[in-house]
Structure formats: C-alpha cells, structure tokens
Amino acid sequence: MDARERGRAAWLFLPFIHPSNPPFIPCKVGKTAVNVLAHLHRLDRRWLYLASAIALAVPFLVRARIPMPPTQPFLVTRRLYDAIESCPPNKVVLIDSSWDMGSQAENEAQLECVVRHLCRKRVRFVIISVQRAQLGPEFAQRAIEKITAEPGCERQYGTDWVNLGYVQANDIKVVIEALCRDLHAFRPNDVKQTPVGQLPLMQNVRSIKDVHLLYSVTYSPAEDWISLVKGQFGTPVAFGCMTIMSPYYHTFIESGQLSGMLIGNWGAAEYEALLGRPGRGTELIAFASFGNCIIVAAVLLGNLGLWAARRGRREGK
C-alpha cells in the first residue's frame, strides 16, 4: 500500500470525526495511522453512545452469545450464599428491598436469586422497604410472586414469607433502631393491611433477635445497617448494591462487618451459578459483554489516540 492508498483508507474514518475538529489531512508517508488515531482521540462521544447501544441491541435481535467460561464465584458472593445456607429453622431472613424502577436494572436480579435460594432452602423471610423507594413493596411483591410460582419454590404468603410494605425514613437510623427493637410496634400491618399479629410467620418474629441475616438490596444500602444491626445487635448483614457503589463497601467486607455482597448483575449471575440455575443475572451479564467489548475497544483506541496526539505535538515543535 503506497502513501496515497493509505491516505484514502484513512478517509474511511471520517464519519467518526467530530465536525468541530480540524479537517483531516493525510500527511507524510507513515504518519497516516498516527494521524487517524490522533483524531480518534477527539471522537465525539455520541458515536460511542451509538456504538454501545448497537452492541447491546445485538443479542436481542440475533441469537449471538459471547461464550462465558465458568469462573470461581467472587468471595463476597460465596459468603452470602453460605450465610443463607447456615440459617437455622427457627430464624428468618429480613430483606430490605428498597428498589424500584430507578435501580431495577441490577437490583431485581439480586433480589430474585436470593429469594429463589430462600424458597428452595425453605428459609422463611420478611420483606420491608425503608429507604427512598416508595414503590419498593410493589416491585418486590411482583418479583417474589413470580418466583414462588416456579416448581420447587412454592411458598405461601403469611406462613413462609411476609411483605411489611414501605416505611418512610427521613432519618434511617431512627427506623432501624425501632424495627430492631420491636417489629410489631414498628409495623402494625403488612402490605395488604393485615395486622401482623394475625400472620402465622410473624407470631415468632418480634425483633432483630429472631433474624438470622439482614439482606439490604437497593441502589446504595445504608451503612447504618452495618453499624446498628451488626455493630449493636450482632446480627449479620449482607448487601446487594449497584456496581457503581461497590468499591465503597469492600472495606466493610475486609473488616468482617459485612457478611456478603452481590455486586450488580455480575454478583447475581455468580449467585445463580452457585444455585445451579441461570436466571436474569446470567442473561443480563451475557448481554452486557457485547457492550463491554465496545468499552474495552474505546479505552484502547482512546489511549492510542492520546499517544498519537502527543507524538504529533512533539513532532510539530
């Protein structure tokens, strides 16, 4: 390929160059690739959005899948699984399901896989929504009713699980303190407005002492669960959080203050692998792999572009 052909090939990249950039001029022999890369460095970000959307749409439109090699589950996922496995029959798992459409993208899969495990293991559980997700009880109810209709997961409302609904928490510390001490006084009725005293499950569940594990699944679980439920009452706490928030909570895993954590859809997919039943988390993470390829390519091209731009500036001097 001679210099003219190289220059012509480089013009193929022209649609990806922002109009505000200086016009692309194929320069000296051997410099064309560097020139293209230097312009890619200043690529309009909207092209990246479009490429990501197309890449993520591919698995919906064609049955293409990126093969995912089986991996060892992350330690934090394994710990949550083990914590539920070790639940004694006289205790329940309390789930703070404070998510709605705002964080459904990752929290739904995190709730589903844990509830599926609880149903299979015949562990009773209580749902409550105390953080800022007013539609949390509705979303949780729908997700759980779907799972309890699956074969092998049949559980009865009132006997095996209860949804205590939404509690407004302007200061979550006050709410946590109250529910830990007396759950019946804190929440007299369930989501269907049935008095909690009339629900068979709640006869033996009165305070945090009857709870084996607290699992908070929301965009960003409140650290007050750790300090009050684990620190004051000694009940283990686990989180299911959005991936964006996960770096913050790793310190609590290291110190043993958190008994497990599901990180985004990846955590849910790992949990489903432990259960031996692929679900929503596995599906979403397989789909996201297409978008991740675009991001990896963009990071590589961006760095190459930065290198090329610096080189161009250096040689221009």
Place this chain on the structure above:
Amino acid sequence: MTATTLATLVGAVATFAVFSYLVKDNAAYRLVQQAALGAAVGIGIWIAWRDVLRPMWWARIQGAFQGGRAWSDALWLLALVPGSLWYFQLSRKWFWVSTLVSGLFIGVAAGLAFKSQILLILPQIGASLKPINPFAGPGGLTWASALDSFNHLLFLVGMMTTLLYFFFSLRTESRLLKGSMRVGRLMIMLTLGAMFASTVMTRMAYLLERLGFLYAKWLAPR
C-alpha cells in the same frame, strides 16, 4: 388498545424522548423530565398516606373515636402539634417556634449518628492492623501464610502511602517522602480506575434494561 398496551407505548415514547437528549437538549426530553418529576411527587404523597399516615396514625385515631381501639390511641392527635410547628419556618417573625421541634430532631439525629459512626469506624481501625509476619501463624511458614503476609503488606503500604499523599501534600525535598507520595497517588488512581469501571458497568446495565423493555414489551411482546 388495552391499558397495558397504552402504558407500554407511553413507556417506549418516554424512553426515546429521554435518549434524544444524547443528541441534543430538546422539548420532548424536558416534557418527560417534568412529567417524571411530577409523577414521583404525586406517587410519593399518595404512598406516604396509604402506607404510613393512614395505617400508623389516622386508623388509630379513627378506631379510638369509633370504639374499635383503646381511647388512648386518640392521643395520636397530639402528633399534629409538633408536626405543625415545622410550618413556622415559613414566617420570619415566628421562625423561632419551629426551632423547638427542629432542635429536638437534630438532637435525636446527632445522638444516633454519633453512636452509628463509632460502631462503624472503630472496627475499621481494628481491621487495618494486619499481621505481616508469615511465621506468626499456627502452622509456621506456609505458602498460604506467605501470601497472606504479602497481601497484608500490600494493604498497609497502600493505606500508609495514600494517607501520606494527603497529610504531606506540601513541598518536600525528601526522596523517601516523594516516592511514598507517588505510590499513594498510584493507589488513588487504581481506586479511581475501579470506580470508573463500576460506573461504566452500571450505566451499561441501565441501557440494557431499557433496551430489554423496548424489545420484550414493545417490539416483540410474548
């Protein structure tokens, strides 16, 4: 057209209107943004009444007056007094009245926050002190104890150099301090890299969820 189909159509149109912002700010985006805000406030008020105020406050008072509950439940009416004090914040002249209740709330919140922070941070300090001697374990020197020691050493170096970066952010000629601060900066950059990757993953999940909605509910409903 059923209500579900209409709701799905509205959802699809709203999704496209929100994504149109990526091209350029426009009236459709702003309309959906304002509508979402209005709907969230409306739903919030309704749920606060349905799930909180009615069952936990109004039903008790109503029951006391109708004879279904103990007369003492009627005392919940008194909750209106401190509640209504908040509205004095709207008056310059009577603002001081609202400080009676806001002071009470701040006192409770400060007390609980103090306890909460102590219970949160003290275990963190304890967990930062990690053994780095590979011979200290019950089984003496093994591969596992050596790896643990290396891991703990890495953690300690990361923690100390990061702290140094913030505490000694002054001009210094000491090579040791300069090198340590450079390592600290590297640690911070690694952490920020991890946070950036987490952000990308979350944004990807949001986009995927919307694409899933458009495909499974709108384009090709089962």
